[in-house]
Amino acid sequence: MLSVFKKYFSKSNLIESKFFDLQNVTKVKNIFNAINDYSSESEIRYVGGCVRKILNNEKVDDIDLATNLNPDEIKQALHKKKIKF
Secondary structure (H helix, E strand, C coil): CHHHHHHHHCCHHHHHHHHHHHHHHCCHHHHHHHHHHHCCCCCEEEECHHHHHHHCCCCCCCCEEEECCCHHHHHHHHHHCCCCC
């Protein structure tokens, strides 16, 4: 297990830049901003296949997100930023 952590954390700057690149080439940044601006406690994270694909240096063809907001709060956050859903 330690070798897996060393493998991925030694490349952490490269991996971090790939997540930032993902925000720059898609409109996911708008969703992140909407959720993060909703309240001081709201959070949003990349999850699932997109994380695995970035770690494996594969092309990301879908983006999965998770947040601590409930569905009504997500609707309010997106509506407030004029993001259609």
